[in-house]
Amino acid sequence: MHNSGNNSRYSRQILLEEIGAEGQASLHNQKVAIVGVGALGTVAAELLARAGAGNLILIDRDVIEESNLQRQTLFSEKDLGKNKVAAAEQRINEINSEIKVETHAIHLNPQNIAVLQSANLVLDCTDNLQTRFLINDYCKKEQKPWIYAAAIKTSGYVMPFVPGGPCLQCFLAESNLETCDTVGVLNTITVSIASLQATLALKMLLGKEVEILLYHYDIWNQNFKKLNIKKKENCPACAGNYSHLEKKETSKFIRFCSAGKYQVLGNKELDLAKIKERWEKIAPVIDEGSCLQVQNITLFKDGRALINANSIEEAEAIYSRLVGN
Numbered sequence: 001m002h003n004s005g006n007n008s009r010y011s012r013q014i015l016l017e018e019i020g021a022e023g024q025a026s027l028h029n030q031k032v033a034i035v036g037v038g039a040l041g042t043v044a045a046e047l048l049a050r051a052g053a054g055n056l057i058l059i060d061r062d063v064i065e066e067s068n069l070q071r072q073t074l075f076s077e078k079d080l081g082k083n084k085v086a087a088a089e090q091r092i093n094e095i096n097s098e099i100k101v102e103t104h105a106i107h108l109n110p111q112n113i114a115v116l117q118s119a120n121l122v123l124d125c126t127d128n129l130q131t132r133f134l135i136n137d138y139c140k141k142e143q144k145p146w147i148y149a150a151a152i153k154t155s156g157y158v159m160p161f162v163p164g165g166p167c168l169q170c171f172l173a174e175s176n177l178e179t180c181d182t183v184g185v186l187n188t189i190t191v192s193i194a195s196l197q198a199t200l201a202l203k204m205l206l207g208k209e210v211e212i213l214l215y216h217y218d219i220w221n222q223n224f225k226k227l228n229i230k231k232k233e234n235c236p237a238c239a240g241n242y243s244h245l246e247k248k249e250t251s252k253f254i255r256f257c258s259a260g261k262y263q264v265l266g267n268k269e270l271d272l273a274k275i276k277e278r279w280e281k282i283a284p285v286i287d288e289g290s291c292l293q294v295q296n297i298t299l300f301k302d303g304r305a306l307i308n309a310n311s312i313e314e315a316e317a318i319y320s321r322l323v324g325n
């Protein structure tokens with residue numbers, strides 16, 4: 001570790017009048033939660049860690065696949081199959097060992113969303129509206145600032161939210177809930193959108209004024225727009241009706257974006273050591289501490305599993321055979 005005092009690592013940033021020595025020191029005490037450590041989350045986490053934002057909470061439910069490597073900049077081929085938060089933590093430690101990283105390999109839901117409690121700022125780097133509305137309700141209720149970001153094909157959106165201002169439900173309808181993209185995405189737009197999100201994050205952490213606007217960037221056509229969003233009359237979240245914090249998952253099985261991948265929601269704490277012993281009689285087991293992997297199943301401590309299968313029925317069968325009911 002080359003820890004040469006406070007000035008060398010951040011010298012180029014301290015020179016900026018926007019940050020300075022005082023701003024740099026204050027960044028060290030900040031805590032940012034990043035929900036989703038994928039195309040946007042890996043970039044935002046890396047930039048904030050390099051910039052010296054002292055504490056990061058990383059939340060992601062998934063493992064790393066080959067198709068992620070095109071744009072998820074914290075990961076490389078040696079990480080394939082690992083859970084995203086563990087691999088991201090390891091890489092961030094290599095980049096800047098001064099940063100404290102807390103990880104949660106969970107599917108964020110109303111029951112566990114209090115993991116965001118200690119964060120000064122929440123970054124939405126997810127790929128689905130359900131989780132975004134959940135973050136929106138939680139942050140509205142807790143009066144926590146957060147930043148929405150989304151990218152698809154060659155363009156993307158970013159919008160900061162602060163207590164008292166408009167919220168996500170003021171302009172996004174629940175009717176077009178989609179869980180994933182099947183249309184592709186350019187890596188230059190995900191990196192650009194995450195950079196804009198991280199820049200707004202730095203400004204907010206430093207207590208600077210940010211314009212509460214919806215930013216839209218189409219990088220293929222070099223088109224950048226700022227859109228005004230007004231508080232919507234009758235917006236449920238703005239009226240204090242936090243329906244997404246009360247929702248229960250209706251099914252134990254959730255189909256994932258990538259074809260042939262299913263998530264089974266867990267409902268009890270498992271003894272992974274015991275299960276590992278059992279599984280080792282069947283096939284080689286990869287033990288990552290927070291999760292176990294054998295054949296086509298990755299199992300987490302809380303009973304949640306990711307399964308590659310051809311149908312829900314097959315996923316269900318694999319789960320009950322290897323984990324139980």
Ligand SMILES: [Zn+2]
Pocket residue numbers: 166167168169170231232235236237238
């Ligand atoms: Zn609203």
